[in-house]
Every structure is written in C-alpha cells, then in structure tokens.
Amino acid sequence: MxxxxxxxxxxxxxxxxxxxxxxxxxxxxxxxxxxxxxxxxxxxxxxxxxxxxxxxxxxxxxxxxxxxxxxxxxxxxxxxxxxxxxxxxxxxxxxxxxxxxxxxQSKGKPLVPGGLACKPLHLHSAFGGWGTLINPTGLAVLGTAGTIVVVHDGEKRVVVFSPQGKKLRSFGKRGDAAEEIRYPVDVAVTPSGYVVVTDAGDHAVKIFTSRGNHVLTVRDTFQLPWAVNVDRCGRILVSDVQAGTLSQVQVDYGHGVTLENRTVISDLQQPKAMAVCESTGNIAVIEHSTTTQGSQNSRLTVLSPDFHPLHQIDSFSLSLQFTLRLNTSGVAFDKDGGVIVCDSDQGMICSLGKLQNGPVLTPLAGDHLVRPVGLVSLNNKLIVVDGDHTVKIYSTEPDL
Incomplete structure (x- = not known):
C-alpha cells in the first residue's frame, strides 16, 4: 500500500x-x-x-x-x-x-472499513488549556454518561469534566501523604465508579471515590507504576516501567483493603501504555525500547483476558509494511475490538484493525493534534489528551 x-x-x-x-x-x-x-x-x-x-x-x-x-x-x-x-x-x-x-476548506479524512472510523472523523470539541490543565498525562471515562477524568500537574492532580468540557470538580492534592499525589501518570475508572491513579513519585497506586475521597494506597512491590486500567471484573491492571511487569490488583473498595496483588507478566520492556477491550476483554500493552543503534522502537502486544499472547507487532515491522514508522504513545480499542494507537511524535491517531490477519494501518485523525499522549474510545468518539494541555474529542458526527 x-x-x-x-x-x-x-x-x-x-x-x-x-x-x-x-x-x-x-x-x-x-x-x-x-x-x-x-x-x-x-x-x-x-x-x-x-x-x-x-x-x-x-x-x-x-x-x-x-x-x-x-x-x-x-x-x-x-x-x-x-x-x-x-x-x-x-x-x-x-x-x-x-x-x-x-x-x-475542511481537511478530508479517509474512510475506514469497519471499527470506530467507518465514517470520517472530525474534531468535535476541545477544552482545558493552560491553567485548567497543566501537562496532562492520562484520562479515563467515568460511567456511560461520558464524564471525563484527567490527571495533570496542577495543584489538584485529578480533574473531572462533563462530556461537554465543563469542569465539575478536582481533587487529589499535590503532596507526599498517602492520600495525596506526587506525580500522577495515568488514571482509570472502575465499573463501580472508583478513580485509580498511578503515582510514580510515590511508587504507588492510589484509589479515590468519584467525589475525591481517598480509599486506599497500594504500594507493595511497585518500583515505577505507570499505565493503569481496569478489566471487566473490576480488577486493576498496572504496568511498571522499571520492573518490566504487569500486575493484577484486586481490591475490596468498601473496606479499603487489598485482596490480591500479583504479577501476571514479568518480562516486559518499559510498558508505558495499556488498554482493555470492553467487548472481548483483551488487553493491549505498548512497550518502548532502544536499539543498539540508539533508535527508539515500540512494540504492541495484544493479550487474551487470561494473559496469553494473541498478536504482536513493532514499529520497525510496521515501517517495512507501510513506509510509516509509528512511535506509539497511547492505545485503545474501538467497540468492535479494533486497535487504535496514537503517535506523539507525528501528532496523529491510527487504526490497526483487529490484527487477526495482520495490521491494516489507517490514519484516523491528525488535524489540531500537537503531541497526543493518551486516548479513550467511547461509542463513535475518540477522546484524546494532547500535549498542548487540552482534551480533544473526535467524532463521526459533524462539528456542533
């Protein structure tokens, strides 16, 4: 192609x-x-x-x-x-x-066969901006209504927005205490509405209610927790970029105690992004490594719900097939199980398809993106946290 x-x-x-x-x-x-x-x-x-x-x-x-x-x-x-x-x-x-x-003239978007982008994607809205958000690093969606939760470098580390971009509340004060957050990296939301934040500065995972009340801090064996997500059973998945592991944490949220914290994969290279597919339960993990020549390489692995490898592809093999080298900084699944990745270097978002018969690389969005660092797929929308301190929503529907 x-x-x-x-x-x-x-x-x-x-x-x-x-x-x-x-x-x-x-x-x-x-x-x-x-x-x-x-x-x-x-x-x-x-x-x-x-x-x-x-x-x-x-x-x-x-x-x-x-x-x-x-x-x-x-x-x-x-x-x-x-x-x-x-x-x-x-x-x-x-x-x-x-x-x-x-x-x-509006910039044309390619038509994509199947998955999220079976129609052209348009920039639907953007919100945040410097001051409201400072260097945001992760986002998640709370509930079916589409409330958006973002972690950033502000005085209160967690900000909650309405689907329309109105700031609703913020919590997670900057600080060193167990209920405070030193350096947030990623955020996830459980099916019951608890907010889970990876705190690289405190080497911990911190859990709050949706209103911001601290529930639990999980440290145990984490060296540098990074990406976080939640599987369909409500168990927390955490990647550790320093230990090279993927851990599964089970919590009793009502009593604020850890029931289980086990390593499920232990041979990863700097796992910096992760997603869980709502329809299949599959897990996507992105690893980053440096070659002997000093160039950066990223690898995407899709795992079954019980952590058996299903598909794997890296940026080098993608460049051989499609003459386009991706430095993947974030990953998500669309509602049909297709894999979507964002590239922070080139400022673009691409679909890789379902990967059963190999990747089908199709750009989905590139306009107005500066340095996308994370994304979430919700129905026919892509919600992106960008390096210009904003959250941007791309939709198959025309601009409002």
Missing part, C-alpha cells in the same frame, strides 16, 4: 499545504488562525522560540511584571522581548495567494 493512500493525501502537495495551515498557521493556545491583517492574532515569537498570537500573550502575561510562562516549555518570557514572527506571516500570505479559498 502506498504511503500517500495511508495518509489520506498528506503526502500530496494539497495535503501538505493543509497540514501547514493547521499545524503552523494557528495559535495552539486559542486555536484561532494567525492573521497578519488582524493585530491581535498576529504570530509573535517568545524568547524561548515558541509562537503564540498577540491576544494570548496579553491574556497570559502578568499586567505589572510583563512576563508570562510559556504554555509549552514553561520558560519565563518577557513581553518586552517578543517580536512578530515574520516567517509565518509571509508563509500565510503566500498560501493565501496560491489558493484564496483554502482557509475555508
């Missing part, structure tokens, strides 16, 4: 121009297109090298100190040292001159 067909035209000139317009010519804080003619939306260089529109710089800066913390690298920058990014302004004018109607 040709690379161009896989990327939905991203390799063709018009596709490249659309990518430039989306990924370079809009402010990644307010998502408004840069405008050379509109002063407030002119692209401005910060001293750290990142580019924001003038309106966002004004909104984020201290009115007296005239300084702001860059929302991407967190470097302190002076408003007095900003300058217009003339290169982007010239590029925008050049593209408008080449195709005046291009800014009104």
């Amino acid at each position: 040709a690379a161009e067909s896989l990327t939905g035209g991203w390799g063709c000139p018009d596709g490249i121009l659309q990518e430039i317009q989306i990924n370079l010519l809009e402010c990644k804080v307010c998502f408004e297109r840069f405008g050379a003619q509109q002063r407030t939306h002119r692209p401005q260089n910060l001293s750290c090298g990142h580019v924001l529109c003038l309106e966002c710089i004004t909104a984020l800066s201290h009115p007296l100190l005239r300084k702001l913390e860059c929302p991407f690298c967190r470097q302190l920058c002076s408003v007095d040292n900003i300058s217009q990014c003339q290169v982007l302004s010239d590029l925008q004018e050049l593209l408008l001159y080449r195709n005046p109607t291009s800014t009104n």
